[in-house]
Amino acid sequence: MADQTLDGKPLYRLQPTSDVEGYDLLAELALDMRTSWNHSADHLWEQLDPALWGLTHNPWVVLQTVSREKLQRDFANPVFFKSVADLVRDRHAAAEAPAWFQEAHSQSPLQCVAYFCMEFMLSEALPIYSGGLGNVAGDQLKAASELGIPVIGVGLLYQQGYFRQVIDKDGAQQALFPYNDPGQLPITPLRRLNGEWLRLELKLPGYSVWLRTWQVQVGKVKLYLLDSNDAANYPAHRGITSELYGGGPELRLEQELLLGLGGWRLLAELGIKPEVCHLNEGHAAFAVLERARSCMEETGHDFKAALSITRAGNLFTTHTAVAAGFDLFEPCLIEQYLAEYAETKLGITCHDLLALGRRNPNDSTEPFNMAYLAIHGSGAVNGVSRLHGKVSRHLFGPLFPRWPVDEVPVGHVTNGVHMPTWDSAAADHLWTHACGKNRWIGATEMLEQKMLCVSDIDLWQFRSAASKSLVEFVRQRFSGQLAMSGAPPDAVEAAKGLLDPDVLTLGFARRFATYKRPDLLLHDPERLLRLLNNPRRPVQIIMAGKAHPADEAGKALIQEWMRFIHRAGAHASVIFLSDYDMQLTGQLVQGVDVWLNTPRRPWEASGTSGMKVLVNGGINLSVLDGWWAEAYTPEVGWALGDGKEHGKDPASDAAEAEALYDLLESEVIPEFYTRDQQGIPTAWVTRMRNSMSQLTPRFSTNRVVREYTERHYLPAAAAYRERSADKGALGAQVSDWRHMLEQNWPALRFGEMTVETDGGQHVFLVHVYLNDLDPESVQVELYADGILEDAPVRQEMTRLHQLVAAATGYAYHARVSADRPAQDYTARLIPRHDGASVPLEAPQILWQR
Ligand SMILES: *Cc1c(COP(=O)(O)O)cnc(C)c1O
Numbered sequence: 016m017a018d019q020t021l022d023g024k025p026l027y028r029l030q031p032t033s034d035v036e037g038y039d040l041l042a043e044l045a046l047d048m049r050t051s052w053n054h055s056a057d058h059l060w061e062q063l064d065p066a067l068w069g070l071t072h073n074p075w076v077v078l079q080t081v082s083r084e085k086l087q088r089d090f091a092n093p094v095f096f097k098s099v100a101d102l103v104r105d106r107h108a109a110a111e112a113p114a115w116f117q118e119a120h121s122q123s124p125l126q127c128v129a130y131f132c133m134e135f136m137l138s139e140a141l142p143i144y145s146g147g148l149g150n151v152a153g154d155q156l157k158a159a160s161e162l163g164i165p166v167i168g169v170g171l172l173y174q175q176g177y178f179r180q181v182i183d184k185d186g187a188q189q190a191l192f193p194y195n196d197p198g199q200l201p202i203t204p205l206r207r208l209n210g211e212w213l214r215l216e217l218k219l220p221g222y223s224v225w226l227r228t229w230q231v232q233v234g235k236v237k238l239y240l241l242d243s244n245d246a247a248n249y250p251a252h253r254g255i256t257s258e259l260y261g262g263g264p265e266l267r268l269e270q271e272l273l274l275g276l277g278g279w280r281l282l283a284e285l286g287i288k289p290e291v292c293h294l295n296e297g298h299a300a301f302a303v304l305e306r307a308r309s310c311m312e313e314t315g316h317d318f319k320a321a322l323s324i325t326r327a328g329n330l331f332t333t334h335t336a337v338a339a340g341f342d343l344f345e346p347c348l349i350e351q352y353l354a355e356y357a358e359t360k361l362g363i364t365c366h367d368l369l370a371l372g373r374r375n376p377n378d379s380t381e382p383f384n385m386a387y388l389a390i391h392g393s394g395a396v397n398g399v400s401r402l403h404g405k406v407s408r409h410l411f412g413p414l415f416p417r418w419p420v421d422e423v424p425v426g427h428v429t430n431g432v433h434m435p436t437w438d439s440a441a442a443d444h445l446w447t448h449a450c451g452k453n454r455w456i457g458a459t460e461m462l463e464q465k466m467l468c469v470s471d472i473d474l475w476q477f478r479s480a481a482s483k484s485l486v487e488f489v490r491q492r493f494s495g496q497l498a499m500s501g502a503p504p505d506a507v508e509a510a511k512g513l514l515d516p517d518v519l520t521l522g523f524a525r526r527f528a529t530y531k532r533p534d535l536l537l538h539d540p541e542r543l544l545r546l547l548n549n550p551r552r553p554v555q556i557i558m559a560g561k562a563h564p565a566d567e568a569g570k571a572l573i574q575e576w577m578r579f580i581h582r583a584g585a586h587a588s589v590i591f592l593s594d595y596d597m598q599l600t601g602q603l604v605q606g607v608d609v610w611l612n613t614p615r616r617p618w619e620a621s622g623t624s625g626m627k628v629l630v631n632g633g634i635n636l637s638v639l640d641g642w643w644a645e646a647y648t649p650e651v652g653w654a655l656g657d658g659k660e661h662g663k664d665p666a667s668d669a670a671e672a673e674a675l676y677d678l679l680e681s682e683v684i685p686e687f688y689t690r691d692q693q694g695i696p697t698a699w700v701t702r703m704r705n706s707m708s709q710l711t712p713r714f715s716t717n718r719v720v721r722e723y724t725e726r727h728y729l730p731a732a733a734a735y736r737e738r739s740a741d742k743g744a745l746g747a748q749v750s751d752w753r754h755m756l757e758q759n760w761p762a763l764r765f766g767e768m769t770v771e772t773d774g775g776q777h778v779f780l781v782h783v784y785l786n787d788l789d790p791e792s793v794q795v796e797l798y799a800d801g802i803l804e805d806a807p808v809r810q811e812m813t814r815l816h817q818l819v820a821a822a823t824g825y826a827y828h829a830r831v832s833a834d835r836p837a838q839d840y841t842a843r844l845i846p847r848h849d850g851a852s853v854p855l856e857a858p859q860i861l862w863q864r
Contacts, residue, residue, distance in 0.1 A: 275301025485606020
């Protein structure tokens with residue numbers, strides 16, 4: 016290519032750097048997210064362009080910006096070249112080595128799990144995330160890669176991602192939307208074999224949307240992204256994927272159609288046939304429809320049968336702790352977008368399609384609930400912590416009327432975080448020393464014992480160094496933030512001396528949503544000031560967090576803090592860092608002493624930020640909500656609240672705020688400042704060691720993805736294979752069974768029940784009238800509520816004989832111990848089918864009384 020010249024002087028070159036020998040190797044490293052979490056190549060990017068690397072942490076940007084000459088010079092250095100070659104070799108070796116899954120499940124036929132999510136937080140170089148949900152998804156892909164679990168991610172590429180935050184002079188949040196230039200993101204366009212870009216045409220009523228397709232390499236795992244910014248689209252449609260969680264309901268619906276329908280279509284286009292489809296939150300639930308549609312095409316079955324075949328392979332993970340958090344769409348919007356799809360592609364009426372997203376199919380005013388669609392289309396459902404599982408059973412209870420709430424079919428897999436992403440270099444070193452290099456890529460059950468052996472001195476030195484790094488980082492970042500906001504030079508300069516690495520540091524960083532109660536500490540500002548400024552035992556706080564641009568209450572909470580910080584006694588010890596993102600989280604969780612979390616129970620489904628301090632030796636002080644409700648014991652951290660729900664009650668908020676100050680004053684602060692002769696806070700260090708050793712393995716994504724694999728992916732894949740075998744014979748049977756249940760259920764009834772007590776046993780006999788139902792399609796159980804914490808008694812009753820003179824009547828009997836009075840027991844009739852999940856797939860139930 017010719018150089019551009021002006022008056023004979025070269026202006027700029029059109030020549031790419033990609034013909035420099037070795038460039039391809041570097042590109043391979045830059046495009047693999049694995050290098051972002053193992054940090055093995057950081058020194059290379061730093062060497063190529065220290066300033067740009069420091070600002071962006073985006074190796075792909077560095078590589079595209081660096082000059083030819085610089086690249087050639089560096090590659091001429093054998094040390095640099097060898098370093099690159101070694102890393103690429105290491106990458107290939109890691110990709111080929113058998114991992115946990117290949118070893119623990121060597122006989123498993125599981126081929127592919129498709130993991131759908133609206134956002135993925137993988138690296139700050141790929142800003143397509145907002146917060147917790149993306150965090151969970153990104154960390155799970157990383158752990159799946161390391162454990163060798165065959166997962167493929169599916170998501171959307173947003174032109175502007177989630178908004179970026181600046182705090183203006185008045186302490187108000189301003190939202191900015193910088194453009195994500197796809198050429199500078201570590202992604203590659205998908206191409207067909209003939210080299211042309213792989214684009215998909217998604218037909219929406221009245222028009223087509225062209226989708227561009229991209230690939231992100233996450234170690235061994237691939238993440239596919241779709242976006243609509245294709246030149247062939249109408250301007251309005253190019254913007255469908257412009258912003259994450261922006262716009263109104265119609266835009267959200269369009270995005271979810273792209274994700275669910277487009278995502279499944281893309282997999283088909285690539286020849287990928289997942290056995291398991293993991294819907295990470297209800298946003299992705301339209302994948303259920305498209306999966307069933309493609310099954311209809313393959314098997315010739317109708318929609319209902321196809322859904323019965325495919326749903327066995329779908330897993331729905333709900334992340335919402337309140338009904339208001341579900342995505343709801345007006346029926347007319349669904350009609351506008353999906354009526355034609357329902358009729359021409361699925362062969363069902365729009366009413367039938369709407370029913371999939373409703374509690375009451377016949378209520379034409381009921382909005383369409385994406386979580387309901389996900390439930391009606393899945394073979395298993397889980398929440399993301401033990402408490403959230405329970406909360407979800409209440410939330411989804413209305414879909415299973417008359418079932419005891421404990422039997423609402425929602426389990427839980429408690430979240431975790433990907434430790435190699437969130438540990439500091441020093442923490443990595445400490446853990447490697449104690450537990451070995453490969454501690455996060457296999458089973459983790461042995462780590463606790465090993466960590467218990469780390470000495471007080473080693474732990475405290477490690478923590479002290481971490482505090483120092485954090486203070487340096489905050490000074491630099493905060494002075495930059497002040498300079499940007501137009502603060503006077505002396506204020507910018509003064510910021511470089513703020514905070515003290517020897518002072519107890521609390522971290523509070525999270526989304527500013529009212530349920531997270533970021534203002535709890537501000538309940539009594541004078542008391543907080545006294546805490547901060549206690550001359551013998553001072554405290555400092557580092558804060559960060561964004562409020563959704565449309566959330567006025569959340570934004571007001573940020574301003575409230577900014578006003579407090581401007582007070583004379585606060586501005587030196589409370590720092591609010593703007594633009595909370597993955598990189599900022601990383602710095603904070605590596606250095607704070609205490610991570611503070613004050614949600615209103617039970618609104619925090621799980622929470623993950625507190626888990627990120629575990630590996631780094633930070634200690635949690637949190638309301639007993641989400642993950643902390645099951646993690647907390649007195650030796651690993653501090654708990655706030657009584658473990659009960661109080662709603663939005665100002666009096667209990669006030670009581671919890673007082674309890675928080677008390678806890679800080681009487682326990683946290685004294686424990687931190689009580690030192691032995693060597694200056695070590697021994698009680699603190701003991702607590703820290705307990706937290707690190709007991710909780711880190713349990714709340715690592717390593718444990719999470721192993722649990723998903725063994726409890727969900729493997730059984731779901733097996734169930735799907737069974738249902739789809741033989742052109743879906745079993746699936747069709749299940750569909751017929753469901754149809755028979757629906758037809759006959761209203762006519763079923765119990766007859767007489769008698770009980771005789773004899774020899775310490777109750778013998779129950781009951782008559783049941785089954786209408787046209789095959790008695791094999793139901794079961795009769797004797798049921799008694801559990802006493803206190805015990806599980807309820809459920810005992811299957813045996814069918815004895817058909818009743819005389821009643822063509823459809825049967826007698827059932829059961830014996831139970833007479834320890835409990837006979838009146839405690841009742842009989843119930845529920846659906847039964849081998850391999851089907853009841854009540855998830857058949858919610859009928861009939862009680863004898
Ligand atoms: C970890 C993380 C979250 C989730 O934090 P929670 O406290 O669980 O809400 C949100 N945003 C960012 C940038 C994170 O790193």
